[in-house]
Amino acid sequence: GAVLFNACNKSFLDQSAKGALSPDLLPTKTVLQALLAGAYAALDGQGAGNNAIAGGAPWEASPSNWIYGSVAGGDSHKGSSLGDQPPIVPIATAQEDPSNGFFNTKWKALYEGIARCNAVLKTVPQTPNLTATDRVNIANEARFLRGHYYFELKKFFNMVPWIDETTTDFNQPNDKDIWPMIEKDFKAAADSLGDKAPTAGQANKWAAKCYLAKTYVYEKKWTEAEALFEEIGAGGMTSTGLAYGLTDRFEDQFDAATKNNKETVFDIQMTANDGTNSIANANGGDMLNFPYNSPFRCCGFYQPSIDLSNSYRTDASGLPYLDDYNSHPVKNDMGVISEGDQGGAPFTPDADPLDPRIDWTIGRRGIPLHDWGNHPGSHWIRDQASAGPFANKKNLYWQATAGTYSDQSTWAPGSAINIHIIRYADVLLLWAETQAQLGNLSGALEHVNDVRKRAALPVNFLKTYADPANPMGGFSGTNAANYVIAPYASFPSQDYALKAIRFERKLELACEGQRFFDLVRWGIAETTMNAYYAYEGQITGDLPGGHFTAGKNEYFPIPQIQIDLVGKAKLKQNPNYPQ
């Protein structure tokens, strides 16, 4: 026996792995392309088995930033009942603590994206027989994606460790401002990628230019931004070659059937019923954000705020109340029980002038909710007293196409609606802001009005149902509310222009995960959020103790567990959080 074993010990004890690729098998064109697809696949933050990509719950890593951009920025409530997902409550009230597991999930998901980009960048030089174009495109798409992941980290946490394809020690300090590295990645992509990309979902040079411009705006490098915006405005096109523009129908931005249109700068691509029997590629991060007690099943999260609804009030001339919108509240059904439930009472919706975008953003009682019927009010709200009377609408699929664009394979729905990282309306508003900062008020006016004019197209006025009993039977010719909207006639001052542009971002990009980060970069987060807590907190029960502390809450805390793992000396907590 011993002799026999001696002879074959070596091979007997060398058991190779089955069903996986060892690193030496990576440098081929097909595997390299798959590595790149893997780097894109991390965009949605979702992993297998209804988990975030690096652990944690799906919503904690949602790339829509509904928690960190919208709920934290006051355009939405957490929703559901107060005790459901309690870690969102401190995020909503600026009372977050480093031990909050949500930040750790997001942090890990973003660094997984970076790791995948780095794997591509490391493998490209090792791969033989690549055409020069492939070599450049694959590498620079990876750099674009890495720029995106770091942009997210930067706006969330400010000071974060930089890991790239040359890094061997992953315990890096967070002692450097990474904006220059983010710029470099986007710039490389902008300089080398083609006008078009092989598919709608891949980055082209214009996506990179837009993202670079957005980076400049975040850095307040207005001149550099302006130059890029001019280029983009003149020749920008989507990955499929459509000249950038706004779709006539605002709703086309929020419908899976019309995704990847001329307004798409860079989207996270979603698909439903992809054969995985899961919603991992179908907006898993937003699975909670559907009306409760409804055909959507779960879970009643992400309810637009009353403050947001009031922002859509327009005056007789069709312009918003920039300062005192909360003095012109939009009538809602807070405290009125749905008809059909015990104690139910009728409710008539608001009749005064409204921006039509309200009814593509907020699901409110008595107004058609796509083709699902008029929103019934409290019946579809898990706890009105906690999070208000509204439902989010931008992530709702339509009943008529639910079979194709929704995915019911798990305990809460998925959908094929893309998540916009940048859409052209965002670009136009950033451009307007840049021009206003540079004193070009007429340019700013033009670009804000581009956005308002689209909203004012009659096609964007929601209509009532032809037959409310048959919501899938189509719409009548009657507007569902009193829509009054008009472009600004002029900007009397730079201050006014900036205020109007900022307000326009609130209206146009509401519930798209942008608000908190906009407020922070504008430097008005403290005043805006504390005003919000004062106003909204009196109406709903889910904002106890809300208070934004300047010098602290502009950035989220570095996850405590990461500090524990790396050490306090290397990974420094953000200012004014428990160290």
Next chain:
Amino acid sequence: QKSITGRVLGPDRKPVQGASVSVKGATTGTQTDADGNFRINAASDATLVISFVGFASQEIAVNNSQSVGTISLSQLATSLNEIVVTGYSSQKKKDLTGSVAIVNMEAAKKQPVADLNNMLQGQVSGLTVVGTGQPGQTPQVRIRGFNTFGNNAPLFVVDGVPTQNINDINPNDIASTQVLKDAGASSIYGSRASNGVIIVTTRKGTGKVKVSYDGYVGTQKPKGGNVWDILSPQEMGNLKWLAYKNSGKAPTDAQFGSGTTPVIPDYILPNGAKAGDPGTDPSTYYLDPNYNGSMDGFHQIVQANKTGTDWYHQIFRNAPITQHNLAVTGGNDQAAYLFSVNYFNQQGTLINTYLRRFTIRANSTYKITNFLRVGENMGYSVISNPQAASGILVEGSAIGMAFRENPMIPVYDIKGNYAGSAGKDLGNAKNPVAIQQRTANNKGLANRLFGNIFGEVDILKNLTARTSFGGEVYSGSNHSFAFPEYENSENLTTNSYTETAYSGYNWTWTNTLAYHLTAGDHDLKLLGGTEAYLATNRNLGGTTLGYLNFDPNYTSLSTGLGTQTNYSNQNNGINSTTAFGADNTLVSYFGRLDYTFKDKYLLGATVRRDGSSKFTTNRWGTFPAVSIGWRISQENFMKNVGWITDLKIRGSYGTMGNQFNALGTNSYTLYGTNKQTTYYPYGGSAIVQGVSLQQFGNPNGKWEKDKNLNVGFDGTFFKGALEVTADYYHKDIKDLLYQLTFPGTYGAGTVPAFNVASMKNSGVDVAVTGHINIAKDLKLDATGTFTTFSNTITQIDASGTPYFDQDSRRFNGSNIVRNAVGHSISQFYGYKVTGFWQSQAEIDAANAEAQKATGNPNAVYQTDAAVGRFRYADSKNQHQITNDSKVFLGNPSPDFSYGLNLGLTYKDFDFSMFLYGVQGNDIWNNVKWWTDFYGSFPGGANSKTALYNSWTPTNTHAKAPIQEAGSYFSTQSVPNSYFVENGSYLRCKNMQLGYSFNFASLKKAGISRLRAYVQAANLFTITKYSGIDPEISTNSGNVNATTDFGIDEGAYANPRQYLFGIQVVF
């Protein structure tokens, strides 16, 4: 050589069956048959050694005769000469130098359980077993505390074949079980000895053909009463009104209305409808329980259950248990055989859980020539064992839903379809009856052939070579159907069918050469050997959605409309869907020396060298051990001490190894694909294949090493009336393999096991056995076992943190369990509750203190402190409650456990009782998170504690805090000591009364033995624990079972069992 016969009788002049008869100085042997007769081949000048458990062994010279006649075994009831199977060898008990516990299989087999693991609870010292009431669930078995951070299950060596799976070994087939506890005894199993080794030897036949039947039937009863103290529907309303009042809000409820007091409605669907409401007209009812697609147009009508549904007893009910065992044995000195069939059927008290097992065993040995023996041991099993859907002790299971589902919901609606939380304000739990009933057609079947073939040749007189090739071949399949739900507030609306299959094998090939020399005062045994091991398996499975019809005869992977998924993989463990894995192999060399001088100085030494495929650069490990014994009672100065029959002092020191906690792929960095995580829909529709790093490799992994010191003694006193074995041990375990958490900057690949931690264990094992003749014909046998272990983690080399945390449940990122240096494994960790905030003034004063201490005018003492909520201990004197204020709140490991076996015989009656207890452990009762806090998912069931014993201005020294609509840091959103309870208990595991029929007519009919008995298992439990069952194991799906246990979130309680059994021998 010639054939010698003889007969062995006991002191009562009755035949002794199963006594060992061997030729002194040789390895040949046989056993006596039912009539006490034996036949053995021996030289005419040989000496025969007759030994039997509990009796003194005797030596008889053959003296050229054909028969040695009748041999009477003397009263001396010691087991010193009992032959004990040890590592690759066997020894007399008196010669043992290692710590070996011999299981009294007769007592152990009295437990009405299917699995040897369960039987061992409390039967031997040094062994801790924690089980559940779920049929077929493998319990946690730990030999002398914890040995690793991962797989702690001992290594079973069944007829020489190592395995960790013995749940299909029929306990009736087991002849003997020995637990090897220290390095001296088990280091010879080197690589895999660290968790302890349990040697199991299956039965062989002797004498003339004998047929025996054992069988029992019985019933099992779940605990009665309101097991979780759930409120009635009216009380549920009252609690909501109280909580809203406490939160300063006017209560409104879709069911209870919005009046000054809650009013139970007649119907809960439509919400809160009164009788006569048009919506309750049965003609408007429409529901298709087998819908495929949307629930559009459904109109379900559900009456309120005004008296309340007892969900526990809707899913738990009395259940039958039965076992039949038939064995045929026989043999002579040329061949011996055992053939047995066993049928075990335990229905679970939880509906649609059961264990049905059929096993068949054939063991045989053949003596081909005087120097050549061959044989085989083979067991084949077929098992069907559906367990509770979604596991146990974890959120989402049917049991977990039974304490969450609102009691106002009936089981069924007006048309007999399931009712649930679909109405408003009824919480979000799921109907537990529906959960379990929907699994009725989910079937699974597992087959396993386990055994070995062996050959033994005597090369020289004292030199024997043995080869054994054994292992297992197994396969199994499962299929299940997921029905669409309609009755709950959060329904799964798709239907799907899933089928999985697996198959695999492993083999161990062992070759040994044994030499035995007896010369004068010297007795020397030498053994050398090699062993090789290979394990592999494959999984295959898929899921399809969208069935036209849910008939179990129709559904298959091929008949669904949806995309068919499939997967397959190799060697990831059974039923794993992870894409990658690698076969595991081991190569080993070992040697053993046992030396006895003058029958009183004993020396044992073993060494083993193992190579494992799981490691690359540090592939080989060496595991030596040495043990010594001194039979002090053989010394002249002790020989006069009359009450000491035998006394031996033992000591051993050695190293054992472990590699269970590294996967086969541990060394490799691997990239792979996964449709859910690495594929991307570039165009927004079809997904495109992507690749990402799946696992980091650790090529420097090496063996865990367990340095083990043992000192003990074996004493036999008063001519065997009292036997005591006691051991003290100390284990230093180094290089523990553990999957570290990498910093997030590495990315998300699976982290391999690194040798990063150390821990130590120490403890005392004591076993005491006494035999007392109380009166004529009345005999008492008692065995007590006592086990302690104290475990301390001494090192965790995770960069930065000397601890790792696990299990956050609903505590959102804050974990319940912390494994930390200086503490025992799996301790509970959180904030210590010191009482309630009794007034705003108390909070203001605390805040002022925090502001003064921190210099921050906005500082608060404790996040969302409010009157009636918990006040936490400022354990670090920071004048503020921070993350650092958390403390260790409890330890799920007991200080000690104990067992007491009492056996009484009076004439033909026998009575036995077995008591088992653990003392000093804590349980995290997470059921209370759901039941004692209104704010944890309002609308779900709550407890009487929440309503009647929660803080109110007039009940300031309550148990639970103020009831509110939300969930707060200062109530239940962080782990705190409210959930920790004393888990000590004493349980009467078993009580049995038997009668042996001793009629002459039976003998004439060929029945040599007929015994009938009645039995009660788990008859009573004495505990302060408020949950259903203090025996809290781990969720069977928990991959961290060793480092995270003792948390109760819906236990599958051990039922009380009543049995009637019969034993017949022909």
